[in-house]
Amino acid sequence: MRPKTDGILESSLYVSDVPRSVRFYEETFGFRVIIDFGDRGCAMHAGTHQVLLLFKKGASRALQSPHDGGGELHVAFAIPSAELANWESWLQTRGITVEEKRTWDLGGWSLYFRDRTPLLELATPGTWSVY
Numbered sequence: 001m002r003p004k005t006d007g008i009l010e011s012s013l014y015v016s017d018v019p020r021s022v023r024f025y026e027e028t029f030g031f032r033v034i035i036d037f038g039d040r041g042c043a044m045h046a047g048t049h050q051v052l053l054l055f056k057k058g059a060s061r062a063l064q065s066p067h068d069g070g071g072e073l074h075v076a077f078a079i080p081s082a083e084l085a086n087w088e089s090w091l092q093t094r095g096i097t098v099e100e101k102r103t104w105d106l107g108g109w110s111l112y113f114r115d116r117t118p119l120l121e122l123a124t125p126g127t128w129s130v131y
Contacts, residue, residue: 008050010050013075014057015055016056016117025044028091041054047078052075057069057070081124091113099114106127108123108127108128109127110127
């Protein structure tokens with residue numbers, strides 16, 4: 001029998017300027033730093049049982065279990081459908097450009113915008129068959 005999993009605990013983004021990205025996630029989402037890894041990056045509380053790791057690009061390659069990322073990275077944050085318009089307004093007041101607003105076959109909506117390189121998404125229920 002297959003062992004149980006409780007879903008995804010953490011997601012990692014690899015950024016060029018960790019302090020700038022920390023400010024972006026604090027000011028845009030209200031996330032807070034829960035562990036500081038010094039020059040390497042930090043962990044932020046991103047929701048119930050959810051951690052967003054921000055690592056400086058290349059700073060984790062020398063670890064015992066090396067990791068890094070580049071290219072068109074992407075992460076989506078779940079939002080209630082009733083908050084979609086509030087998020088559009090909030091992003092606009094912060095000067096954050098929404099690159100795309102998309103509706104999905106199951107009735108969900110997504111807003112796409114950037115923290116410089118990483119593509120971020122706010123997704124409502126109806127985006128996936130499981131959400």
